[in-house]
Amino acid sequence: MTTARLLLIEDDEETVEAISGYxxxxxxxxxxxxxxxxxxxxxxxxxxxxxxIDRLLPGLDGLTILKTLRQNGIRTPAIMxxxxxxxxxxxxxxxxxxxxxxGKPFALAELAARVEALLRRPTIGxxxxxxxxxxxxxxxxxxxxxxxxxxxxxxREFKLLEYLVRRAGQTVTRGMLFEEVWNYKFxxxxxxxxxxxxxxxRKLNGLGEEELITNVRGIGFILDPAA
Amino acid sequence: MxxxxxxxxxxxxxxxxxxxxxxxxxxxxxxxxxLFGFIYWETAVYERKTIDVALAEEAQRLAALxxxxxxxxxxxWIANDVHATRYAGVxxxxxxxxxxxxxxxxxxxxxxxxxxxxxxxxxxxxxxxxNPEPVRAIGWRSDDGGHIVIGNDLDxxxxxxxxxxxxxxxxxxxxIALSLIVGSALAKRAQxxxxxxxxxxxxxxxxxxxxxxxxxxxxxxxxxxxxxxxRMLDEIQNLVEQVRGVGDNIAHDxxxxxxxxxxxxxxxREELHTVEALGDCMDRAIVSVDQALAVVSAVLRIGQxxxxxxxxxxxxxxxxxxxxxxxxxxxxLAEEQGFCLSLEAGLPAIVTGDADxxxxxLGNLLENAFKFAPAGSPVTLRVQPSVGRFVLRVExxxxxxxxxxxxxxxxxxxxxxxxxTIEGSGLGLSLVAAVAxxxxxxxxxxxxxxxxxxxxxCSPRSPERHPV
Numbered sequence: 001m002t003t004a005r006l007l008l009i010e011d012d013e014e015t016v017e018a019i020s021g022y023x024x025x026x027x028x029x030x031x032x033x034x035x036x037x038x039x040x041x042x043x044x045x046x047x048x049x050x051x052x053i054d055r056l057l058p059g060l061d062g063l064t065i066l067k068t069l070r071q072n073g074i075r076t077p078a079i080m081x082x083x084x085x086x087x088x089x090x091x092x093x094x095x096x097x098x099x100x101x102x103g104k105p106f107a108l109a110e111l112a113a114r115v116e117a118l119l120r121r122p123t124i125g126x127x128x129x130x131x132x133x134x135x136x137x138x139x140x141x142x143x144x145x146x147x148x149x150x151x152x153x154x155x156r157e158f159k160l161l162e163y164l165v166r167r168a169g170q171t172v173t174r175g176m177l178f179e180e181v182w183n184y185k186f187x188x189x190x191x192x193x194x195x196x197x198x199x200x201x202r203k204l205n206g207l208g209e210e211e212l213i214t215n216v217r218g219i220g221f222i223l224d225p226a227a
Numbered sequence: 228m229x230x231x232x233x234x235x236x237x238x239x240x241x242x243x244x245x246x247x248x249x250x251x252x253x254x255x256x257x258x259x260x261x262l263f264g265f266i267y268w269e270t271a272v273y274e275r276k277t278i279d280v281a282l283a284e285e286a287q288r289l290a291a292l293x294x295x296x297x298x299x300x301x302x303x304w305i306a307n308d309v310h311a312t313r314y315a316g317v318x319x320x321x322x323x324x325x326x327x328x329x330x331x332x333x334x335x336x337x338x339x340x341x342x343x344x345x346x347x348x349x350x351x352x353x354x355x356x357x358n359p360e361p362v363r364a365i366g367w368r369s370d371d372g373g374h375i376v377i378g379n380d381l382d383x384x385x386x387x388x389x390x391x392x393x394x395x396x397x398x399x400x401x402x403i404a405l406s407l408i409v410g411s412a413l414a415k416r417a418q419x420x421x422x423x424x425x426x427x428x429x430x431x432x433x434x435x436x437x438x439x440x441x442x443x444x445x446x447x448x449x450x451x452x453x454x455x456x457x458r459m460l461d462e463i464q465n466l467v468e469q470v471r472g473v474g475d476n477i478a479h480d481x482x483x484x485x486x487x488x489x490x491x492x493x494x495x496r497e498e499l500h501t502v503e504a505l506g507d508c509m510d511r512a513i514v515s516v517d518q519a520l521a522v523v524s525a526v527l528r529i530g531q532x533x534x535x536x537x538x539x540x541x542x543x544x545x546x547x548x549x550x551x552x553x554x555x556x557x558x559x560l561a562e563e564q565g566f567c568l569s570l571e572a573g574l575p576a577i578v579t580g581d582a583d584x585x586x587x588x589l590g591n592l593l594e595n596a597f598k599f600a601p602a603g604s605p606v607t608l609r610v611q612p613s614v615g616r617f618v619l620r621v622e623x624x625x626x627x628x629x630x631x632x633x634x635x636x637x638x639x640x641x642x643x644x645x646x647x648t649i650e651g652s653g654l655g656l657s658l659v660a661a662v663a664x665x666x667x668x669x670x671x672x673x674x675x676x677x678x679x680x681x682x683x684x685c686s687p688r689s690p691e692r693h694p695v
Contacts, residue, residue, distance in 0.1 A: 105520055156555060182556065184583060195559040218510065 004119050005029045007048040009039030009065065010081065011058055019052065022108040023115065036060025043069055048076060050118050052111070055082035055093065063096045070097035077118040079111070109219040113171040122166040132168035133212065133225035135204075137161065149206055156181070157200050164213065164223040173220035197221060247417065251410030252403055259402045263395040270387055278363045278379045279342035285377055286340055286365045294369055298326045301377070312380050314347050314362055320372035332374045333364070340367040347378055420449060436464045477526060484518040491515070525654040532584060532661040544585065546576040546617050546685060550610045553589040561593075565602040568593070572610040576617040578685045580666050585619075585683075588662040591655035592621040592681050600625035600678070619683040627679035633672045659683070 006023060010016050011034050020030040031048065033039035036059035043051055043065065051069075055062040062080055069076070080093035083104040093101040099121075100114050130137040136145045142158055144151040153161065160181050164172060174193040178184055201213055213223050285304065289297050294317075301315045305328055316329030324331070329347060336345045346359040364378030423441050430438045439460060440453040495508035531537070554570040561568035589608070596606045604624035611618050628636055636656050659681075663670040669684040 184556075184586065192556065192560055195563045198563075199559050218513070 003027060003029050004049045005031065005047065006050050006052060006115065007031045007033060007039070007042055008052045009033045009036070009043070009057060009062070010052070010054040011035065012054070015054075018108060019111065023112060026112055028115070034058075036062075036065055040065045040068060043076065044072065044074060046074065046076070050115060051076050051078035052115070053078055053080055053098075055080055055089070063092065066093075066096045066098055077121065079114055079118060081106075081111075107219060109171075109216070110173050110175060113173045113216075113220060114176065116170050117167060117172070117176065120167070120170060130162065130165045132165040132223060135161070135165055135212065135225075137165055146204060146206065146209070146212075151203055153200070153203060156196070157203065160196065160200055161204075164221070168223050168225040171216045171220055171222050176220070245414070247414035248407055248410035251413065252406040255402055255406030255410075256399065259395070259399055263391060263398070267388060267391045270391070271384055274384050274387060275363060275381075278381075278383075282342050282363060282365045282377060282379060286367065289375065289377070290340065290367065294371070297369075297375065301375075302326055304377070310382075312382060314360075314364065314376070314378040314380065316374070316376045317369070318374045318376075322374075325373070327376070329376060333366070333376060336364055336366045336376065338366040338368050338374060340365055345378065347380075417449070424453065431460065436460070436467060477522065480522045481519050484515040484522075488512045488515040488519075522654070525658065529654060529658050529661045532658065532665055535665065537581060537584070537665060540581055541579050542581075543577050544580045544582040546578060546585070546619055547572045547574065547610050549582055549585050549589065550608055550619065553586055553593065554608055556586075557590065557593045561597065561606060564597050566597055566600065567603075567605045568608065569605065570608050572608075574612075576610050576612065576685075578617060578666075578687045580685075584662045584665070588659045588683065589619065589621070591659050592683075595655050595681075596621055596623035596625060599623070604678075613684070616687065617685045619685060620680055622675045622678060622680040624675075624678040627674060628672050636672070 004027075006028050008016060008019055008030055010019070010032070016032055016034075020032065023030050031042065033042050036057040038059075039053065039057065040060060042048070053062040053065055057065075062082070066078060066080070069078075077099045078097070079100040079102055080096075080098040081102050081104060082089055082093065090101040090103070099118055102111060102114060128138065128140045130139065134147045137158075138144070139162070142155070144153055144158060144161060151161075160177065163177065163181050177193050177197075197213065201211070204212055212225075213221050216222055289300055292300055298317055301317060305313055305315055314327075314329055316327030316332070317325040318332045319325055322332050331348070333345055333347055337343055342363055342365050345362055345364045347362050347364065348359050360380050362378040362380050364376060366374060366376040369375050420441065420443075427438050427440050439457045442450050442453045442457065444450070491508055491512045495505055495512075499505050499508055550570060550572045554568065558568050593606065593608065600606060600623035606624075607620070607622045609618075609620040609622065611620070660670055662668075663683055667686060669682075671682040671684060673680045673682060
């Protein structure tokens with residue numbers, strides 16, 4: 001995979017440094033725009049794989065940049081960053097054409113996981129069967145198997161597993177799971193997702209079987225299909 | 228008028244007490260005048276009737292007599308008039324007086340043998356001389372075409388009028404004086420109450436928020452107004468105390484985790500020498516910083532929830548479905564922490580609201596139950612209809628909340644001393660209260676003996692129509 005190029009439109013020097021450093025060390029090429037107009041210009045030129053746009057910018061605010069880009073047919077995936085973390089803000093950001101929304105303050109690992117998810121977005125196509133390692137999910141009759149063993153999952157657990165399988169090998173954060181699997185817009189206590197995950201794990205792992213889902217310290221989970 | 232005179236006069240007339248006094252005095256005087264007027268009028272009518280009846284009887288008697296006898300009878304009638312009130316005259320067809328004390332035939336009288344008012348000019352009467360005198364009189368024509376007239380003057384009526392006017396004059400002065408005294412006493416009393424209210428308001432304005440307007444415990448309008456204002460003051464005092472507490476509480480909640488971070492980092496820098504140990508130290512510092520951030524997020528969140536613009540997002544929501552969602556979401560957590568969470572919900576319970584906020588509120592109530600109730604105890608989530616409303620109840624077997632603290636914990640940003648030692652932002656109930664307030668729902672904390680029940684009492688009507 002070639003180096004993914006990200007455009008970070010953000011005016012706060014310290015935030016820029018932290019994000020560039022963190023994502024740079026993970027193999028991304030991070031370009032930078034410090035003002036709204038500059039960001040719009042660079043984003044319009046194309047040649048970037050994903051955008052990270054701060055909501056409040058000098059010159060032109062993030063929402064307007066996104067709307068303008070989308071109107072001009074530029075579909076580069078974008079994450080909105082904002083200190084205004086409210087539900088309505090999030091809805092507005094997504095409505096303006098953002099693919100994801102992250103409220104400040106956030107963990108850098110959370111941003112990295114979301115950028116990765118954005119770049120490797122699974123195409124939700126016409127497939128009716130998902131596979132990852134020994135896992136086999138039938139989306140039509142909502143059944144799941146590990147090897148030959150049928151897994152007895154509740155509907156929500158099936159949805160959770162489906163989400164993990166679609167993103168096999170990627171880190172998924174608790175926030176992502178909560179937004180995508182539960183569809184809730186508030187931030188719950190962190191171990192709420194964990195207890196659901198440990199239930200799913202217990203059902204997934206038969207006697208002596210390898211652990212498929214591993215914890216990513218402090219941030220979320222990863223389903224490793226190679227396990 | 229010059230200004231030095233105008234100003235005090237204006238001040239005087241503007242004074243409520245004086246206006247009241249004058250109004251009351253004027254009222255009493257008017258009543259006295261009307262009363263005396265009525266007495267005079269009634270008496271006058273009676274007196275006139277008495278005269279008329281006497282005249283009519285006399286006329287009837289005279290009419291039955293032959294003319295010669297009439298002359299004698301009239302002379303006798305006048306002669307018997309000790310009070311000199313009677314007038315009479317008998318005139319021939321040419322208008323010559325045959326007898327009586329009238330100068331000429333009165334021309335303003337109808338000769339129909341009925342009593343009328345007329346004006347007579349008398350003779351042989353040295354009382355009024357030639358002055359015409361108002362009388363009641365009866366006249367009729369004699370058989371030979373002459374006129375016969377008898378009448379009675381109205382001196383008695385005049386005397387009575389004088390008596391009544393004198394009585395009125397005598398009575399009016401005390402009436403006005405008395406009404407001035409009563410009026411000023413009443414006005415002074417009202418002024419005193421208003422004055423004490425003014426003083427109370429001045430004290431409140433100086434910052435004594437606990438001060439209240441004096442109330443006498445009656446149902447008069449001033450008392451009702453004062454009671455209303457006092458209730459408003461209760462609410463204002465409540466809000467001001469909340470605001471005062473907010474800063475302290477937030478500072479306290481932030482200081483604890485931040486102090487922990489500082490200590491950890493300081494000690495880590497001094498004492499730890501391996502990368503692994505430092506990493507561990509930093510991880511723990513991050514956890515503490517996250518805790519501080521959670522407090523900030525919770526405060527901001529409550530602020531967002533309180534924003535009434537959120538009502539624009541309201542729609543019909545099913546409380547039963549929300550309770551099911553909450554149950555599904557929290558049941559694994561309950562199990563992990565050793566609680567037996569059960570759901571009691573049946574038919575759909577539709578209200579107007581925001582499903583996300585209601586779920587969040589319910590989540591906070593459940594998390595509180597898990598925080599405070601002893602592990603292994605049952606926690607129940609229930610949706611039940613109750614007289615036109617729905618009650619969303621979370622019941623646990625925890626220690627509950629003391630009666631005297633119940634009101635306070637529902638106030639935004641209040642934290643009981645007990646809850647400070649428990650992990651979390653501690654603003655859970657405040658958020659629930661904010662969500663309830665936004666929806667126009669009532670929040671109640673009850674004894675479930677043993678344990679504690681928190682009720683969210685949901686009215687199906689839309690909160691826009693609900694007085695907030």
